[in-house]
Amino acid sequence: MDLDVTSATRTLAYAANDLVRLLRGRVLDPVLSGVVLEANAHGFVLAGTDRERSMRVSRSARTHAEGRVLVPGRPFAETLRNIDSPEVRLVVEGRKLALRTPNARFALPLLDLPSHPGVREAPPRVGVLDIDVLPLAAVAASTASRDDALPVFTGVHVKQLGERLVFVGTDRFRMAVASVPWESEVAELDVLIPANLLAEIAKQADDAEVVLHADADRVGMSWPTTEVSSTVLDAPFPSEARHLTDAFDGTVDVAAADLAGAVRRVTPFAGAQGTLLLEVGDAEVRVRAADQQFGDAEEAVKATTSGDRITTAYQPRYLSDALQAFGTQTVRIGLRAGNRRSTVITGAEPDPSGAELHYVLMPKRT
Amino acid sequence: MDLDVTSATRTLAYAANDLVRLLRGRVLDPVLSGVVLEANAHGFVLAGTDRERSMRVSRSARTHAEGRVLVPGRPFAETLRNIDSPEVRLVVEGRKLALRTPNARFALPLLDLPSHPGVREAPPRVGVLDIDVLPLAAVAASTASRDDALPVFTGVHVKQLGERLVFVGTDRFRMAVASVPWESEVAELDVLIPANLLAEIAKQADDAEVVLHADADRVGMSWPTTEVSSTVLDAPFPSEARHLTDAFDGTVDVAAADLAGAVRRVTPFAGAQGTLLLEVGDAEVRVRAADQQFGDAEEAVKATTSGDRITTAYQPRYLSDALQAFGTQTVRIGLRAGNRRSTVITGAEPDPSGAELHYVLMPKRT
Structure with a gap:
């Protein structure tokens, strides 16, 4: 049986839009422009990666037949955004994924799923943040540089200092230091997160708490419906101490x-x-x-x-x-x-x- | 005595903004980037021209000393737009026009008024339009071409047919023909108005009726506070009859x-x-x-x-x-x-x- 699932249009449209936004403009390999759509017993899972970054969104939906396909990400998101029927049915028809509403059918070509590298899981969890602190983390991200020539300044330095978590961003002309209460689950935490990823997560997260994930190579955030992760930036970051x-x-x-x-x-x-x-x-x-x-x-x-x-x-x-x-x-x-x-x-x-x-x-x- | 007038900030800001919008991007001669500000017994008059187009806005205000100066148009409009005090006092101080609020002073350099060519009056009136028909005229304008290489298609053909006034716009791929009831005051009317001028007037006009002005060389519209005119375009316009x-x-x-x-x-x-x-x-x-x-x-x-x-x-x-x-x-x-x-x-x-x-x-x- 081929994939066949009915979802609230808005739920699916938001998921596809968030995914496309997070990975926007960073995809060179055409197969990575695809999003993996899976229908399982609980609903749908939408996932994508640009190799550095990975994102996975799971939401409930009515699955008629389980399955897994790769579809072009932007066209999928754009088509869903335009549909105003409350529900949409996704059905594999031959080599296309049809998005059906009572009076319309939009069919997108399937991409080759076996050639997709897969979407990585987030690293282990290191603690939980209250969602109310994310706007402060976003301020730190807003002071980071957008100039890729100096990669260290495109990151936000996140480090654990006793019972506080500190986010530091700078482009050398200004610096924002956000410090928030923190119940850590690990002995040490000191990573450099891409600033634009942090800014995008601060916009998208919509649960009361956000779990922070990290290991030596990767960093991530997750909330019940969504998991986002990325490779960390690797560079020494300037200290904020002398200013404070x-x-x-x-x-x-x-x-x-x-x-x-x-x-x-x-x-x-x-x-x-x-x-x-x-x-x-x-x-x-x-x-x-x-x-x-x-x-x-x-x-x-x-x-x-x-x-x-x-x-x-x-x-x-x-x-x-x-x-x-x-x-x-x-x-x-x-x-x-x-x-x-x-x-x-x-x-x-x-x-x-x-x-x-x-x-x-x-x-x-x- | 030098010019000294107190106005509601919003009234003056809207007038300056409308004037700058209407003449935007069309000024080569620096003296034409200025707007003429006059304070008289009734209030202020703000006027500008790019030689082809002319606009004059009159509003009431408290004049302390009458006078007439030329100030840079865009800076004047931008400064007024940002002020949030309800009133602003305009005073000539030396070679500057100061915009004063209780806790701030913004001073703009005066330009040389004698070198300004003056702002032309609109041609004679030819009839009155209900403001409700302007959106239809704007549809005709929206189908005109933006390509100056074919000037005739950048105009809207306005002609009197019995007791109706007809606005026709086209870029050759589409055409809009708007026909509205019309009580004419002249025997004949057939002019080509620049489409972007007509579109801008349709946005700015804010009275129940708009007077149409025209002669062989110029066309204009006016309402109690405002008068706008322009040279007409001169070219044969294609007929709409075969489509209708x-x-x-x-x-x-x-x-x-x-x-x-x-x-x-x-x-x-x-x-x-x-x-x-x-x-x-x-x-x-x-x-x-x-x-x-x-x-x-x-x-x-x-x-x-x-x-x-x-x-x-x-x-x-x-x-x-x-x-x-x-x-x-x-x-x-x-x-x-x-x-x-x-x-x-x-x-x-x-x-x-x-x-x-x-x-x-x-x-x-x-």
């Missing part, structure tokens, strides 16, 4: 959203050089920029300031990204006088969940 | 949105050739496509059919655009057998407003 001291020359406590708004309004005046000045005043911080062509601008934002009245220059986008990571929180900005000495932004009040974010910015030379 | 006969070999009455959904789902299977087949059946119309790589697909849509059972091939995007122009209406599709004989889509029921749309498609050779 409390030795600041001045501090500013300010509503992150208010300052982000001022940055947005003044940024067009920062010109081709792209330099914004942050000027500490008595009960305010001023955002300033000037450009010969565009003109000049200045906006004051109420703040609680202490220590020296320092003026520091930033790349507008980096300052804006950093503030946005804190949403509507009040942040404390720690400033150090002198060229090339890092600024550290963190929440002014400790978060009740115990999670912490430190966002480090390297100022521009002026 | 009732001589069809078969017709299909079908819900436009249902058929558009089927077209959307089947289109990915149309492959690189991009050919969709519309197959008339007994009480249905079928949308079909097949591609060696992608697979094949077929969807049936309930319909009332008459005449011959014709199969016609279309470019998917053209068929999709045509159906979308009719929203949730039931349409009548008039089909003609034989190669290169046009299909005409129109509403199955007359519209109570008296407006009519005929959408002509040239089928693909199969």
